[in-house]
Amino acid sequence: MPKVGMPPLRRKALINAAISAIGxxxxxxxxxxxxxNRAGVSSALxxxxxGAKDDLIQATMRHLLTDLGRDAVGxxxxxxxxxxxxxxxIRVNFAVGQFRPEVVHAWLAFYVEAQKSAPLRRLLRVYSRRLYSNLMSGLIDLVPRPEAERMAEAIAAMIDGLYIRRALRDGLPRPLTAAALVEDYVETKLRMLAAS
Structure with a gap:
């Protein structure tokens, strides 16, 4: 007889193992x-x-998106x-839990795989829209809408770029350093707009 409460724990263990293996x-x-094997369960389980590995990969990406979304809302x-x-x-995206090497590698792998997987591409669109919307929620009250839109796109591109650099181990940006680089851009842009 299966133990009560084990399925969610095993699912979570498999998702964590997938992140670790991908990383x-x-x-x-x-x-x-x-x-x-990493999760300590049988392949059959x-x-x-x-179901298939693709289903686990999609569940893993949804898990990462859920964690990021929960942290962003908080x-x-x-x-x-x-x-x-x-x-x-900005800080949420570079929080220690989000910017761990295995999580960064998982995100990079998802980006690559999304080029040929419609379900992963849809999940990445959800992430992109959510990031843009969250950034706009602050920027729209700071600068005119066209500037807010440009800044949101630039900030998102910087975040993605720093994740790529982290994944490639090129300079290994630390979470605080990465966040500071993006904040420098925001502050410089806001000062320029205020002066014009």
Whole structure:
């Protein structure tokens, strides 16, 4: 007889194992057996919970998006000013839990795989829209809408670029350093707009 409450724990263990395996490999070229072994369960049980590997990969990406979304909502709720809202979103994206090497590698692998996987592409669109919307929630009260839109796109591109640099181990930006680079851009842009 199965233990009560085990399915959610096993699902979570498999998702964490998938993040770890993808992070170590640097790609989605991992097997269900490898993931199951890392989670301490049989391959058959992994297939029971998720079906095919693609289903587990999609669940893993949804999990990362859910974690990021939860952290963003908490940070936005704590923000007192529009400028604080922008800072909150930048910091959330570079929080220690989000900017761990294995998570960064998983995101990079998802970006690559999304070029040929419609479900992953849809999930990445959700992420992009949410990031843009969260940034706009602060920027729209700081600068005219066209500038806010440009700044939101630039901030999002900087965040993605710093994730790529982290994944490639090029300079290994630390979370605080990465957030500071993006904040420098925001402050410089706001000063330029205020002076014009």
């Amino acid at each position: 170590d490999r640097g790609s989605l070229d991992v097997t269900m057996t490898e993931i199951a 992994a297939h029971h919970y998720f 940070a936005l709720n704590a923000a007192e000013t529009p400028r604080d809202r922008v800072t909150a979103i």
